[in-house]
Structures are given as C-alpha cells and as structure tokens.
Amino acid sequence: MTSRPEPPAPMPRKLPPLGALRAFEAAARRLSFQKAADELAVTPTAISHQIRLLEDSLGVALFIRHVRRVSLTMAGLTLFPAVRDGLDGMATAVAALRPPPVTHPVLTLSATTLFTGRRLIPALARFRARHPDIDLRLHATEAIADLEAGAADAAVRYGTGPFPGLVSLHLCDDAFGVLASPRLGLRCPRDLAGTTLLHVDWHHRSPDAPGWSHWRRLAGASWLDTGRGLRFTDDGHALQLAIAGEGALIGSLVLLRDELASGVLVQPFGPLIPGAGYHLVATPARMASPEVQALRDWLSAACTAA
Incomplete structure (x- = not known):
C-alpha cells in the first residue's frame, strides 16, 4: 500500500x-x-x-x-x-x-459642604471597602439639586419635609449648642459677654434658625448683645476660627461630633436648640435601586455612629 x-x-x-x-x-x-x-x-x-x-x-x-x-x-x-x-x-x-470592559455603576450624592466634609468624607473609605463595584461621587453644594432632572441620584436634605415628588428616609435629628475651643475657658453663659460671637448666615433664614438670637431666647440671656461679632456665609470659616479659639459659635452637634469627641471643641453649657432632621431623598425609581439601597445603609451608619 x-x-x-x-x-x-x-x-x-x-x-x-x-x-x-x-x-x-x-x-x-x-x-x-x-x-x-x-x-x-x-x-x-x-x-x-x-x-x-x-x-x-x-x-x-x-x-x-x-x-x-x-x-x-x-x-x-x-x-x-x-x-x-x-x-x-x-x-x-x-x-x-479581549474581555468586555468592566463598568461600575456611578452614583452621585448631593449634600451641603459641611455635611460632606464632616460626615461623608470621613466615612467614605468604609463605603468603598463594602461596595468596590460602585463609583460614588460626592457633590458638595449649598444649592438644592434637582433630582427629578437627574442633577444627582440622591441627596441629603435638612428639614422636616415633606419633599414633594421624592421618597425620603430619616437619618438622624440634629441639635445646636454653644461650641468653643477649651482654650477660651467658658464656664457659664455670662462668660460670653467678653467673647467674640461667630455668626453663620443661613441660606434660608427663619425666626427658628439655630443662631445666637434663638439661643438667647431659650437661655433667657436678654443681656447678651447678639448683634456683635463676626458674620460668615460659609460654615467652615466660622468653624476654623472657633477651633483656633477666636470666638464661640452655635454649631451642630451632629456635624461637629468628631471635633467634640477629640476635644478641639467643647459644649460648655446649655441650652440646646432643637434641630430638624437629616433625610436621604431620591426619586422613587432611584430609591429602589440596589446602589441607593447600599447608600442608605452606609448613610444611616455614618450619621448615627458615635
């Protein structure tokens, strides 16, 4: 063959x-x-x-x-x-x-500058560790983001609600008090007579806004001249001076929790001004998404953790 x-x-x-x-x-x-x-x-x-x-x-x-x-x-x-x-x-x-590119869902959260800096950024590493597949972007602004128009996926709002057209989840309530550096040695309300008062002009003024006038009414401190002192439109600037011992301010116990815990600020005396609540808000469709559900759990822990 x-x-x-x-x-x-x-x-x-x-x-x-x-x-x-x-x-x-x-x-x-x-x-x-x-x-x-x-x-x-x-x-x-x-x-x-x-x-x-x-x-x-x-x-x-x-x-x-x-x-x-x-x-x-x-x-x-x-x-x-x-x-x-x-x-x-x-x-x-x-x-x-080539394998298909890995795409991560992008999630934009809008909140005020102070809330972002004091509560969100310190907790950001925990969110990334738990949800490495979500690209979380923080949008710090004093403006109210139009969530229905897609300006952000969710937002943290301060107030009592309701928030028309949005689903809200209560995160925590705030309270406000006299805060100052321990170097000022404040012991009683009368010590404020010789202390620079630091004022923050809120974007939405109201008679119940947490400021020196409101605190004077609750404290019965009619002798306190709340017209004097320094005024700021940015919370952070007033906070920097307070930490430096240059004056006292009416500050948020929730947002300045870390400064109080570390001792750079103290709350020497009362009374406290009751505040409103912080709420996570989103459109009904976005609130039901897995990404915003993960955001909800993280925010709840970030706002209530001691």
Whole structure:
C-alpha cells in the first residue's frame, strides 16, 4: 500500500513590514501625511519614511506628492482597499479576544459642604471597602439639586419635609449648642459677654434658625448683645476660627461630633436648640435601586455612629 504524498508546505507570505502598511493605510485614507502622523502619534517625517520604504520594496510609487497634499497613484488605489480590509479584519479579531470592559455603576450624592466634609468624607473609605463595584461621587453644594432632572441620584436634605415628588428616609435629628475651643475657658453663659460671637448666615433664614438670637431666647440671656461679632456665609470659616479659639459659635452637634469627641471643641453649657432632621431623598425609581439601597445603609451608619 502506497502512502499518500505529503502536501507541499505553504509558501511563506512575502509582506512588507506591518508598520509600513499601517502608515500607508492611514495616509491613503486621510490623503495627508500630517493627519496620518497625528492618528498614529508619530511625526510626518516618520510617515514619509515608512511609505518610502514600502514604495522601494514594491518598486512602485503609491502617492503623488503635491505641495500641500498627496493623492494616490493607480498602484496606491489598487493596494489601499486590500490593506484597509486586512487591518480592519485584524482589529475585529483582536477586539473579539479581549474581555468586555468592566463598568461600575456611578452614583452621585448631593449634600451641603459641611455635611460632606464632616460626615461623608470621613466615612467614605468604609463605603468603598463594602461596595468596590460602585463609583460614588460626592457633590458638595449649598444649592438644592434637582433630582427629578437627574442633577444627582440622591441627596441629603435638612428639614422636616415633606419633599414633594421624592421618597425620603430619616437619618438622624440634629441639635445646636454653644461650641468653643477649651482654650477660651467658658464656664457659664455670662462668660460670653467678653467673647467674640461667630455668626453663620443661613441660606434660608427663619425666626427658628439655630443662631445666637434663638439661643438667647431659650437661655433667657436678654443681656447678651447678639448683634456683635463676626458674620460668615460659609460654615467652615466660622468653624476654623472657633477651633483656633477666636470666638464661640452655635454649631451642630451632629456635624461637629468628631471635633467634640477629640476635644478641639467643647459644649460648655446649655441650652440646646432643637434641630430638624437629616433625610436621604431620591426619586422613587432611584430609591429602589440596589446602589441607593447600599447608600442608605452606609448613610444611616455614618450619621448615627458615635
């Protein structure tokens, strides 16, 4: 029994270098050495050199060089579609082999600047550790984000509600009191007579706003001149001066919990001004999403943790 002859080995392909073919395809498609260079992140001189090597290896001219442009010769017109289709085929095959990109859901939470800095940022590492698949973005602003228009996925709102069109979850209630550096040595309300009063002008003023006038009424301290002192539109500026021992302020016991725990601020005496509550709010659809549910659990812990 005679054996079949082995089929002849395929002849090796005689192809120019891939770099030269890529340079030719880009220049032929754009009819510009400069644009081809920009696309491939090389210099126009490098493109010209690669194409000259390709023309020399083929023994034909592929481009007609004009003053400010190039055009394809008949040889170039013949070669271009074959090179283009070959490169497209390779790109398609390579893309099919790559795993699909991992996409993480993006979640934007809007809150005031002070709430973001004092309660959210210190707890941010815990959220990322528990939910590495969620890209949480904090939007610190005093403006009220339009959640129905998509300005954010959820927000922390201070107040009593209701919040029309939104679902809300109560996080915690606040209270306000006299806060100062222990260096001031405040022991009783009368000590405030010689202390700089730091005022924060709330964006939404009301007779019950937690400020010095409200505290004076509760304390029965009619002798206290609440018109004097320094005024700020930014809570953080007043807080910095209070920590530096430059005055006393009416501050949030929830937002300044860490400063009180560390001792850089003290609450030397009462009374406390009852505050409203902090609420997580979102549209009904977003509140039901797994991402906002994870946010809800994290916020509850961040607001109530001692």
